[in-house]
């Protein structure tokens with residue numbers, strides 16, 4: 204049985220009023236769906252489906268359930284999920300400062316042979 208087939212078997216087939224795809228497998232203590240991936244690692248279901256469909260989640264990014272649309276941690280519908288940075292504004296500030304520092308530290312000109 205493929206990982207995808209095992210995943211699909213743990214998603215509720217009952218239509219949800221909010222359009223959610225509810226996880227009916229086991230949950231973490233914080234309420235997220237738990238899933239064992241193809242390598243036997245225990246991962247969060249909503250993160251697994253994101254990576255399965257869209258590719259790896261960049262370092263430092265988190266998957267969030269759209270505020271207002273859903274907010275259900277046990278929902279695994281792709282269109283209810285988004286990649287966000289924790290503290291977006293804060294990180295943007297850091298990026299700008301790092302860029303300015305890098306400009307100041309950059310050598311005035313590369314060494315060139317005459």
Ligand SMILES: [Zn+2]
Nearest residue numbers: 223273278283
């Ligand atoms: Zn949802």
